[in-house]
Amino acid sequence: MENINLYLGELVGTAFFMVLGLGVCANISLKKSGMFGSGGIVAACGWGLSMVSIAVIFGPLTGAHVNPAVTIGFWAVGRFPTELVLGYIIAQFIGAFIGGLIIWQLFKDHLDEESDQNSQLGSFATIASNSNPWRNLLSEIMATFSLLFILFALGHQQPANGVAMFFVFAGVAGGVMSFGGLTGYAINPARDFMPRLVHAIVPIKNKGSSHFDYAWVPVCGPIIGAVLAALLYRGLF
Template sequence: MGSEFIGELIGTFILVLLGNGIVAGNVLDKTKSNNAGWLTITIGWGIAVTMGAFVSGYMSPAHLNPAVTIAFAVAGSLPWASVLPYIAAQMIGAFLGSVVVWLQYKDHYDITEDQGAILGSFATGPAIYNPVTNMISEIVGTFMLMFGILSFSNYDTFPWAGNLVTGALIIGIGLSLGGTTGYAINPARDLGPRIAHAILPIANKGDSDWKYSWIPVVAPIIGALLAVGIYGLI
């Protein structure tokens, strides 16, 4: 369990460091990548997931996502005793990843006054706040992620092919479905950095939007469980 814990922590750290790093570069003032655009963000997140999985995959299953971990436990592919340690590692990794993003871009955080942009470089938020449709967006996005992961396992390919395909799927989800809520599709990816946003002494930061925070935690778990249930019927 020790190596698996470290694997999930490091993998999620890399996922958030590179993923939120691309967002920070886009939204913070006077970066060289300012306003690079949504395509850049979605590709960056695809690379972030791929690299996190590659680095951690020899130590752990590289779930890097509590919704995926819970879904695999429900499917019987992961012992329930591993669930809480995996989630703890993922949360710690996500928190630390955002701390390093803040350190990397600190000069730019110091001059950025847009509180929404600052929060957006840590956690997700809806383009239009509507708890029902926001829930649906995150459920659908995570359903596609989990169903894709389950489907990829049927192919007899080289061992790390799944990492590449999952990264491509993340890009696809972001481009097709991410415009509504920013496609958290991962409770740790959203909650860990949101906690970092609340704790860190970030200049000009506003509220951490706790009113919305439960949606990117609950909805991805529902979406992943639905994927396991429907996949099991095929």
């Protein structure tokens, strides 16, 4: 119980992150939204700014992992205690589910009036642009690897806070621009799986499949990428 504030911080931070980030996805995907069709640049900047906001708010308390891949990566690189790993990951998955529920309620009318089933699902979870699971897995591995390498470097060099936040933004936004067109840039098992579960269980008019047959890619890819980044970073530095 002594770590309850850390776990609650990760839970609330992840839920908050999902509301901000998935809100961007819903806004650009759903036809009834006033921001419909805003495109990839808005998605990249929206997710990047969302991550910076969460880092500023929750970073001093928990480190603002809000992502099981980040937690596993920092554990693998030797910068996070083993006894906190499971609690952080559970909190992140619960927070992502709560965030998905909030998005469903916020955009319920838009979702019910949306005729495109991919746009409905895309407001919650990632959708790959091609059907090759191994290329999609490689994309998620590389995307997460790149982000974690940046985060490891920031933790090692400890630049001024403003500089660090710029590179957090650049790492996320740049990743969306580089990999988003392939797989939607999940880089976060909780971010994809739990909102996908929300899509599956809540009532949405005319919704299609939640495509859990694809869900293993945005779960496994980020974890593999995080561990590989940790191994290489430890080997180099």
